[in-house]
Amino acid sequence: MNVEQVFREERGRLLATLVKRFGDLDLAEEVTSDAIEAALRHWPVDGVPDRPGAWLLTTARRKAVDRLRRDQAYAARLALLQVEVDRADPPAGDSLPDERLELFFTCAHPALPAEDRGALTLRCLAGFTTPEVARAYLVPVTTMQQRIVRAKKKIKEARIPFRVPDPHELPERLPGVLQAVYSIFTEGYAARRTDLADEAIRLARILRGLLPHEREVTGLLALMLLIHARREARAELLEDQDRTLWDRDMITEGSALAERALTCGHGPYGVQAAINALHDEAPDFASTDWPQIVALYDVLDGLVPSPVVALNSRRHRHARRRRGRARVA
Amino acid sequence: MKYMLLIYAASDQQASCTVEDWIAYEKEMKDAGVLVSGHSLADLVTATTVQVGQDGKRTVTDGPFAETREVLGGYDVIDVPDLDAALEWAAKCPGSRDGGAVVVRPIAEFDF
Structure with missing residues (x-):
């Protein structure tokens, strides 16, 4: 891993930990950047410290205290003391504690505009800068800047908490988080940017590590892998695609995950993953398991009735009939 | 942190929401120790609007009367x-x- 990759990974963790400690996203973001900047300056000269996570956290806390001392308005509102006390308690392990799940739920909070949730997730958890987020969503940088400022103002002033919802709240809250991650994937897909799709998959992997027993998290990861596996061939329609270009490793992983996502129940992402697994595993278009795909679309239509699902369902029924006729002919 | 809950009850809602529901809700808030204050508002036809112009002249008008189905019924x-x-x-x-x-x-x- 190069330095940049290390920081992309650590950045989200550090930010989550600091947000949890300070209860202030702005301050946490500022000192996260400060700490990473310091690391980029010192580590190439002094060498990487034994415990990089602890080093970053201690540095960030020191920067926070500096900022609070300089900024009276901040200091008045925030518990300076809390930060001071916190400094005396460096993390025990080699790496930072993983408190990113809280941040996932904050970024995708239902009180925030739906179109901003993916953007905030990219920024806070994938470590994207605002211009990078703007490019991902194909909007001018100033527009994205305003949207992020407004969202952060709401988080702060309406006091949207940094917490993982209780188990009974999860069915209501988790779909928002999954939708935010999936929106990053679909944006990337529409813009033919594999880096964004990769990033969405990476975020889903992190999420799955944090919520290993939530089948829809597994389903979402499976779905994205099974679609992304066809990336090299996607310029053509599915029936014309050169299937030797498909990513076999990704299909194997995605199919196994799809199967796991559909044990003991099912949700919309798991079902869509299963549909894509059937496409990906078919040797050619004609021998696709159409009856199974139609059945899955019916299940999906029951879960999320939508015109698109109904249309796809009809399309696949039609495809099956067409194949049937072709065989007869 | 204090929040105001502005209650916009639908006009045809009375049938499904009983007085007992409201009493139970208020009691639950009191028992949980979260209620700071709260009131139901009298019927909208009793509302009066006051505006003071730049010249200091007071204008008092009847209303407003909501155009929409929902009116602020309490907080x-x-x-x-x-x-x-x-x-x-x-x-x-x-x-x-x-x-x-x-x-x-x-x-x-506000910090003063």
């Missing part, structure tokens, strides 16, 4: 740790059901 101010807790109370409010809505507004905090 509660609650003191809870965060927005999630406030949204939880809003969802429990009888006024949020059957076409009604509860708008959650944080009370502004």
